[in-house]
Amino acid sequence: MMMGGMQEEEFDDLLDDWFIESLKTYKDLHVFQLDNPSQVIEWTSEKTVCVAGYSASKNEILELRLPLKLFADENKGLCAERDFKVVHGGFTEGPVRCLRHVPGTRCVVTNDGQNADLQVWDLGGDDSDVIRRTGSIKGRRVSETGSRIAARPSTPPQVLHGARSSDVQLTQLISGQTLYELETTSDEPLSSLQFVSDSVFVASCFNGSVYIADTRTAAAPQLSPPPPPSGESVLWRMDTSVAPQQSGCKVVRLSSSGRAVVSDLRNLGGIACQAQLDIQTRPYKAEDVSVSWAPRLDGYVSVSGFGGAVQIYNTCAWTPELQDVEPLFQHRGHVVLSEQTDGSVPVFITSHVWHPERPRTLLSAASDGSVHVWDWVEPDTRDVS
Numbered sequence: 001m002m003m004g005g006m007q008e009e010e011f012d013d014l015l016d017d018w019f020i021e022s023l024k025t026y027k028d029l030h031v032f033q034l035d036n037p038s039q040v041i042e043w044t045s046e047k048t049v050c051v052a053g054y055s056a057s058k059n060e061i062l063e064l065r066l067p068l069k070l071f072a073d074e075n076k077g078l079c080a081e082r083d084f085k086v087v088h089g090g091f092t093e094g095p096v097r098c099l100r101h102v103p104g105t106r107c108v109v110t111n112d113g114q115n116a117d118l119q120v121w122d123l124g125g126d127d128s129d130v131i132r133r134t135g136s137i138k139g140r141r142v143s144e145t146g147s148r149i150a151a152r153p154s155t156p157p158q159v160l161h162g163a164r165s166s167d168v169q170l171t172q173l174i175s176g177q178t179l180y181e182l183e184t185t186s187d188e189p190l191s192s193l194q195f196v197s198d199s200v201f202v203a204s205c206f207n208g209s210v211y212i213a214d215t216r217t218a219a220a221p222q223l224s225p226p227p228p229p230s231g232e233s234v235l236w237r238m239d240t241s242v243a244p245q246q247s248g249c250k251v252v253r254l255s256s257s258g259r260a261v262v263s264d265l266r267n268l269g270g271i272a273c274q275a276q277l278d279i280q281t282r283p284y285k286a287e288d289v290s291v292s293w294a295p296r297l298d299g300y301v302s303v304s305g306f307g308g309a310v311q312i313y314n315t316c317a318w319t320p321e322l323q324d325v326e327p328l329f330q331h332r333g334h335v336v337l338s339e340q341t342d343g344s345v346p347v348f349i350t351s352h353v354w355h356p357e358r359p360r361t362l363l364s365a366a367s368d369g370s371v372h373v374w375d376w377v378e379p380d381t382r383d384v385s
Contacts (some may be wrong), residue, residue, distance in 0.1 A: 018332070018333075018336045022333075024377065025329070025376060025377055026374055026375060026376055026377060027360070027375040027376070027377055028069075028070050028361070028373070028374065028375040029333065029372065029373075029374045029375075030066070030067045030069070030070060030083070030084065030372065030373045030374075031333070031337065031370060031371075031372055032064065032083070032084035032370070032371040032372075032373075033369055033370055033371070034051065034053070034060075034062075034365075034369040034370075034371060035053075035060065035369065036053035036054075036055055036059060036060065036369055037053065037054070037350055037365065037366065037367050037368065037369045038051040038052055038053060038054065038096075038350060038351060038365045038369075038371070039054045039096070039097060039288075039350045039351055039365075040052055040054075040096055040097075040098065040099040040110075040351055041351045041352070041353045041363050041364075041365055041371075042099050042100060042101050042108065042353070043101065043353065043355075043356055044063055044101045044106075044108070044123060046355075046356065046357055047065055047066050047068075047071065048063055048064065048065050048066070048087065049063070049064055049066070049353075049363060050062065050063050050064075050099055050101065050108055050123070051064060051365065051371065052092065052096035052099055052110065053092075053095065053096065054095040054096055054097060054113075055095060056094075056095060058091055058092070058093060059091065059092050059094070059095060059096060060089060060090070060091060060092075061089065061090050061091065061092050061096060061099075061110075061121065061131050062086050062088070062089045062131075063086070063087050063088040063089070063123055063124075063131065064084050064085065064086060064087065064371075065084065065085045065086075065087045066084060066363075066373055067083055067084060067373070070361070070373060070375070084371070084373075087129065088123050088124040088128075088129050088130065088131050089129065089130070089131055090121070090130055090131030090132060090133075092110070092112075092119070092133070094112040094114060095112050095113060095114070096110045096111075096112065097110075097111055097112060097113030097146040098110065098111040098113070098146055098147060098148060098149050099149075100149040100150065100151045100159065101151065102151045102157045102159065102173060103151060103152075103153055103154070103155075103157075104154070104155050104157065105157055105173075106122060106123045106124070106125060107120060107121060107122060107123065107134075107157070107173070108120075108121045108123060109121070109137065109149055109151070109159050109161075109173075110149075111139075111146050111147040111149060111161070112146070113145070113146030113147075114142065114146075115139070115142050116138075116139025116140055116141050116142040116147055116163060116167070117136050117137065117138055117139045118136060118137040118139060118147065118149065118159070118161055119133055119135075119136055120133065120134050120135040120136060120137060120173065121133050121134065122134045135176075137159065137161065137171050137173070137176060138171075138176065139161060139162070139163070139167070139169075140162065140163075140167040140169065141163055141164060141167050142163055144189070145163070145189050145190075145191075145206070145287050146163060147161050147162060147163045148161065148162060148163070148190045148191070148192055148193040148203075149161045149193065150193040150194055150195050150201060151195075152170075152195060152198065153195055153197075153198055154198050156172065156173075156174070157172075157173040157174065158170055158171065158172050158173060158179065159171055159173060160193050160195070160201055160215075161193070162182070162190060162193065162203070163189065163190060164187050164188060164189055164190060165182065165184050165186045165187060165188045165190060165203060165205055165209075165211060166182070166184055166185070166186060166187045167182075168181070168182035168190070168193065168203055168211075168213075169181045169182070170215050179215065180215040182203065182211065182213055182221060183218070183220060183221070184211065184220075184221060184223075186205075186209075188205035188206065188207050188209060189205065189206050190203055190204065190205055190206070191204050191205060191206045191235070191236060191237050191238060191287070192204045192237065192238055192239070194239070194240050196240050196249055196265065199214055199215045199216045200212065200213070200214050200215075201213060201215070202238070202240055202251070202265075203221075204236070204237075204238035204253070205236075206235045206236060206287070207226055207235075207236065208225075208226025208227055208234075208236035208253060208255070209223060209224060209225055209226050210223075210224045210238065210251065210253075210268055211223055211224075212224070212265070212268075224263075224268030224269055225269065227253060227259075227261045227271065227274075234255035234256045234257045234259070234286075235255065235256045235286040235287060235289070236253050236254065236255050236256075237253070237254050237289050237290060237291050237305075238251060238252065238253045238254070238291070239251070239252050239291050239292050239293050239301070240252075240265065240293070249264070249265035249266075250262055250263070250264060250265065250272070250293070251263050251264070251265055251268060252291055252293065252301055252315070253291075254277075254289060254290075254291035254303060255289075256282075256283055256286035256289050257279075258276060258277040258278075258279035258306065259274065259275075259276055259277070259322070260274060260275050260276075260277055260291065260301070260303075260313070260315075261274045262274065262315050262318065271320050272320065273315060273318035273319055273320055274318065274320065274321075274322050274323075275313070275315070275318045275322065275323055275324070275325040276322060276323065276324050276325070277303060277306075277311070277313065277325060277327070278311075278324070278325065278326045278327055279306045280306065280307060281306055281307040282306070283305045283306050284305070284307075284348045284367075285305075288305045288348075288350065289303075289304075289305035289306065290303070290304045290305050290349075290351070290352060291303050292352070292353065292354060293354075294312075294354050294359070295354055295356055295357075296354075296356075296357065296358070296359040297359050297360070298316070299314055299315045299316035300312060300313070300314055300315070300328075301313050301315055302352060302354065302362060303327075304349035304351075304352045304364065305348070305349060307335075307346065307348055307349075308332065308334050308335035308338075308346060308347045308348050308349060308366065309330045309331060309332045309334075309335065309349070310330070310331040310349055310352050310362065310364050311327035311329070311330050311331075312327055312328045312329040312330070312376065313325060313327055313328060314328050328378075328379060329376050329379065331362070331364060331372070331374055331376065333372050333374065334347050334349065334364065334366035334368070334370050334372065335347050337370065338366070338368050338370065345367070347366050347367055347368050347370075348366065348367050349364055349365070349366055349367075350365050350366060350367055351364070351365045352364040352365070358375065360375050360376050360377070360378070361373065361374070361375045362374060362376075
């Protein structure tokens, strides 16, 4: 076996070194292998996630239960359940490029990236292990990056969706009725849609502009322009932070060149802090760059899309002046554990998410079909003996 031209003996030494180091850097690390890689990881409960393939032909859509050993507070070694388990599964005729769970239901909504319509799925229950398609939601237009989806946090079940800033609409899941449309004359491809409350949402575009709108009113949305240019053409991804322990609602925008800008939602034109991240490689595809706030750690963000690692940064140490920063932690397990042959395409991260309750637990998926769940150790608290 070789790894990107590396001799087998060298690879074995690298694997041994990483494994020894991981005993100090991880509290937990569990590995699962899918038949095909997934671009989506979506929580359906505290212990289950949905994944789905994105190849051009038929794909699996699966609900996985995380290893029960991960949740054992004491005597982890006595816990028999150490592996991921498929609890529900089905097939989709096309790729799955975006997937969202609808809170309070056993439904997920997907988009294939090929048309504007959404697909609605029943995840099944105790009486059935089959995931079935139950309907569809009409969209307006398609873009080359597909539709973005956000589920309203509370009942009745409603989903926000659209491919471009001029196409965003709120649809009632049961009736298919359109309840709201974003009124804007721009036609920028969307990078994300996110609710920040039960009725207020943000729509971010790949050019870095952000719309803030309220579904209860027909008033024009608030538009924030992109951050000041850095001298090169870039695509931007965004995430908002609305967790209870956060000081206000923060927005982080990450460019395909590795520049991260944090702003207050009430003043998106300003820069609270920013940094040039320690990016070793350019993204495989600029639209796959991802940034996500930690829901239970104030000021922490995770970044992927720049090669085969997931990076953790602490924005609390950043300043308004642009500065170079290094990650607090890097998960390189997908690359280290992959079985690559000489000349093969390098492994890259396709998706990652934070656990909603466990502060330092994340899930990540890679282009080789691997799925990892890992609980990392804060560097200052590691046992160095």
